[in-house]
Amino acid sequence: MFEGQPQAELDKLIKGHPEFKQLYQRHKELDKKVLDAELGVLPIDETTLSQMKREKLAAKDRLTRLYDQLKH
Numbered sequence: 001m002f003e004g005q006p007q008a009e010l011d012k013l014i015k016g017h018p019e020f021k022q023l024y025q026r027h028k029e030l031d032k033k034v035l036d037a038e039l040g041v042l043p044i045d046e047t048t049l050s051q052m053k054r055e056k057l058a059a060k061d062r063l064t065r066l067y068d069q070l071k072h
Contacts (some may be wrong), residue, residue, distance in 0.1 A: 030056035
């Protein structure tokens with residue numbers, strides 16, 4: 001996520017905005033869990049996986065909106 005964006009800019013947002021930091025960390029955590037579940041490393045049911053994917057997408061959408069607001 002945020003490919004092509006300067007890492008220094010992301011670090012500044014993570015350090016300076018608690019909501020952005022929390023969402024960014026949650027998205028990373030969900031991304032790892034979803035990947036592990038899809039690879040079969042993390043045994044979870046389809047309903048839980050679907051919920052995790054929806055939460056991950058919601059976090060990404062909110063992060064994108066926050067990024068655009070804070071950047072301008």
